[in-house]
Amino acid sequence: MTPPDESGTFAALVLVLSLSVSFQGAHCQLVVARVGPKLVNARAGSNVTLAVLFGGATDPAVTWLKGELPVLTWTIGSSAAADIGPENKGVLRIEEDGSLTFVNVPLDHAGNYTIELTKSGLGKAVATFTLKVFENFENVKLTVQPDLLKEGAGSFLLQYRVLKGEVEQQRWFFNGTEIKTSSHYTVNDRSLEILDPNRNDTGRYTVVLTNPLSRAEAHVNITVLYGPDEPRLEARPAQPFYVPGDSLSLVCQAGGSPRPTAQWVFGDLTLSDSGVLNRTDVQISQGGVYTCKLTNQQTKEQRQKSMTLNVYEKPPGDPICSVQSVNVNAALQYHCQWPGGTPLANLSFPALSNSSSGAGNFSLTVTALANLNGKAVTCKAAHPVQQNKCNITASHPVEFLPAVRTSLDSQGKIEVAVHCVSEASPPAVVSWSKGSEAIANGTAHEISSDTTQLKILGYNVSNFIQQKYICTCRNPLGSQRGEIQLQGPSISDFSLFPNPEGTIVTLTWEVPPTSVVTGFNVQMKGPKLQSEKHNGTESRGASNSYRTIQKKLGSIRSTDVLALDPNLSYRFRVIPLARSTEGKPSDVRRLGPGEGLSGPAIAGIAAGIPCSLLFLALLGGSIYLCVYWNMNKSQQARYPVTRAVEKAITTQSEMTPHHLLTGGLKSPPDYNKLQQTPSERSGALPTFVPPPPTRVATTV
Incomplete structure (x- = not known):
């Protein structure tokens, strides 16, 4: 202690x-x-x-x-x-x-x-x-029951005994891997049961016993007997049929532990006590059903399987047709084969030639004419036992779309792979060019063995932009051309999808198919997220500039932003990258409650105020001129006025404070100065009525 x-x-x-x-x-x-x-x-x-x-x-x-x-x-x-x-x-x-x-x-x-x-x-x-x-462990022993372990025979049990020492923990291992209770294993106190044992349970079993102060382990090697498995029968050489005089061997094999013994039986005869039956100078009478019987000598398990030996003169299988390019894509070679049989089958292409044929394996080369495009050509296979045929159709390359994939090599340089595949028969060969210059394998370009892929190697993004690559898929019946112009990192579409609570937002984006992109910076402007806490406290203030909150690989097209405050506003954008080169940011998407007038709106209002004041001033001036003109037009002839009235009017005019006039009030018109004729005095009186003369005189 x-x-x-x-x-x-x-x-x-x-x-x-x-x-x-x-x-x-x-x-x-x-x-x-x-x-x-x-x-x-x-x-x-x-x-x-x-x-x-x-x-x-x-x-x-x-x-x-x-x-x-x-x-x-x-x-x-x-x-x-x-x-x-x-x-x-x-x-x-x-x-x-x-x-x-x-x-x-x-x-x-x-x-x-x-x-x-x-x-x-x-x-x-x-x-x-x-x-x-x-106490320390002493004399730990591991036993197995039953003694004979057979595959599929219920279960078997491993038990340990210990002379001294208290076990607090037991652990079981099979070939070094710890065993846990499952559908195959049951770990009990002091024992391990293996259910439905199979051949894979053969190996070394270990039990490890421990308490806080002692450790001990015991081992036992177990072999699970099995077999015979399903027999595998084959004839060597392997053929669907044999002709008289052939020599062959029939082989019977099956897995088992121990290895099972085999017997070949034909009818009522036992022909061989081994797994191989040899036949020489085979005859038609020797065709028929052969049975292989297998026995596990230790478990006494038996299994058998039969095969049929065909001895006749018919060619095996069906004829096979194909077409390929020859003479540098100037001609087509149609090929038909049906090997075996006695005699060999006669093969021909009647639609191409009535005079040419071959035995067993036949090829015919013709000029690649336009009428062969999409035409099904039949190979007729004539044999005394059976008539057969096969068809082949040649076609020119069809229209296709080049595909672009961007990645980084082991040195961190950008690789752009362009794929051009056009369906055609025979298969189209692809040639590559950059502008008018043909491309070959080298340090800057790598063309795949099947010519369908061009890999542009070890360049910075500036080397890719505005580069036009052309791939031409060609076979003897025609060609198709595809052009692709690479562009820098860019984003074609950017969307924002918040959850109902406004605490999580899913951002999705797309890139143009010809854009060179190796990654993305997801940026945000606004309050700091939960993941941006510092020193255990969270900043609630909004940031006035965008900051990168996530970095994504070039294959990614969406991301989730968590821990958002639904009461605050956020702005998001995505910047595409080609290694360290940034492309144009995506459109900005805003998330959050409504906010006040935007900067452009405020600027518009500020610019509109002077214009509104000017308009009001002009409108007021126009109204004043109209009123003044109307007043002048409506004035009538001057009426005679007594001196008392003139004096009263004069006195009243002198008593009126000047500051009232400056406030926008007008003084009454002086009719004596209008110099109207007597005829004009017959008109209506002016709307202005001076005060009574007596009252004005008394005041003076």
């Missing part, structure tokens, strides 16, 4: 002192604390101490109990010997601080121990321990 470490002692001491201090003032409190863990593991025959610290009183009485039974009592500081029961004499020893020591601790002293400290007037302090005592 190792002594308590210094950190455990210090922690217990701090606990005791803190408890003692906390109860001072009103009254004292007796406290006790463990030094070290509550669970104590000890090796049988070693010394181990259940260590404690106490405080709050001096010389308290100590009682140690195992379960509820006292095993030792003593008063700390007393010169008297501790009171220990006879069954614990020589095993238990009390320390000066009240700790309990076991000397050569035996197995039967494992259990739960409690220390009780008492002092008159101070109550009781209690601490508990659990003591476990272990």
Whole structure:
């Protein structure tokens, strides 16, 4: 048993002192604390101490109990010997601080121990321990039942026995891999059951036993017997039929442990006690059903399978037609074959030539004419036993769309792969050019072995932009051309889809098919996200500039942004990248509640205010001119006025404050100055009526 470490002692001491201090003032409190863990593991025959610290009183009485039974009592500081029961004499020893020591601790002293400290007037302090005592493992053995293990025979059981030592954990391994309970394995206490055993259960099994102080393991090698498996029958040489005089071997094989024995039976005759039956100068009479019987000599399991040996003169299978290019894509070669048979089948292409034919394997080369495009050409195969045929159709390349894929090589340089594939028969050969210059394999370009792919190597993005590549797919019946002009990193569409709560947003984007893109920077403007916390606090202020919150590979077309505040506004955009070169940012998508006038709207209002004021001034001036003109037009002839009235009018005019006129009021018109003729005096009086003369005169 190792002594308590210094950190455990210090922690217990701090606990005791803190408890003692906390109860001072009103009254004292007796406290006790463990030094070290509550669970104590000890090796049988070693010394181990259940260590404690106490405080709050001096010389308290100590009682140690195992379960509820006292095993030792003593008063700390007393010169008297501790009171220990006879069954614990020589095993238990009390320390000066009240700790309990076991000397050569035996197995039967494992259990739960409690220390009780008492002092008159101070109550009781209690601490508990659990003591476990272990022996070293000895004589661990692993056995198997039953002795004969067969595939599919129910189950078999592995059990271990141990002479000494208490097992706290068992672990089972098969060929070094740990076994867990499953549909195939059942791990029980002290055993492992293998259900529905099969040949894959053959190997080394290990059990590892452990407790806190000891470890042991045992091994056993197991062989699961199986077979015979389904027999594999074949004739060598392998042919669908044989002609008289042929020599052949019939082979029978099957897996099994141990390896099964074989017998060949034909009718009622046993022809061979091995897996190989040889036939020389085979005749028609030897055709028929042959049966192979297999036996596992240890498990006595048997299995058999039959095959039919065909001996006749018919060619095997069906004729095969094909067409290929010859003479540098200037001609077509039609090919028909039907090998085997006696005699060989006569092969011909009547639609191409009435005079040419061949036996077994025939080819015919013709000029590639336009009328052969899409025309089904038939090969007639004539044989005495059977008539057969096959068809082949030649066609020119069809229209296609080049495809572009961008990646980075091992050195981090951009690679652009352009694919051009056009359906054609015979297959089209692809040639490549950049502008008017033909492309060949080199340090800058790499053409695949089937010519359908051009890889542009080791360039920066600036080398790709505005480069036009042309691929031409050609066979003898025609060609198709595809052009592709690479462009820099760009985004063709950008969309934003929030969840109903406004806390998560899904961003999706697309790129043009000819764009060179190796990655994307997802950027945001607005409040910081939860993932952007610093020092445990979250900034709620919005950022005035865009910042990159995610980096995505060039193959990615969507992403989710989490932990958004639905009460705040965010703006998102995506920047396409070609390695370190940034393309034009996508359109900006906004998420969040409505906000005030935008900057352009405010600028428009500011610009419109002066224009509105100018318009109002012009409108007011126009109205004034119209009113003034109408007033002049409506004025009538001057009527005679007495001097009293003139004096009153003059007096009233002088008494009117000038500041009223400046406020926009008009003075009444002077009819004496109008110089109207007598005839004009017969018109209507003006709307302005001066005050009565007598009243004005009195005022003067």
